Amino acid sequence: MNPEDLPLLLERQMPYGKYQGRVIADLPGHYLNWFAREGFPRGEIGRLLALMQEIDHNGLSYLLDPLRKAQQRPSRSPR
Numbered sequence: 321m322n323p324e325d326l327p328l329l330l331e332r333q334m335p336y337g338k339y340q341g342r343v344i345a346d347l348p349g350h351y352l353n354w355f356a357r358e359g360f361p362r363g364e365i366g367r368l369l370a371l372m373q374e375i376d377h378n379g380l381s382y383l384l385d386p387l388r389k390a391q392q393r394p395s396r397s398p399r
Contacts, residue, residue, distance in 0.1 A: 321371060321374075325367070325368060325371055326383070326384065326387060327387055328344075328364075328368055329343070329344045329345040329368055329371065329372055329375075329384060330343055330344075330345045330384065330387055330388060330391060331343070332344050332364070332365065332368055334347060334365075335365060338351070339351060344365075344368050344369060344372050345372060345381075345384055345388075347369075347372065349373075349376045349377070352369060352372055352373035352376055352377075353373065353377070355369050355370075355373060356370070356373050356377075360373075
């Protein structure tokens, strides 16, 4: 696992399929498990789907909570 991939789970959207447009971190477990059984696509999307499936399968979704909170904080504008 590459630690730099964790924020990407909250940024990259599913580019196709039933959940097109949904952030990878918000994809349902059954969908991620389907990819694990059938095969992940090549490239970055496949790598991120595989990572999210492992996180979800092992009950580690809480690891993304600090990143989610950081995204929700309003950015401060310079005075």
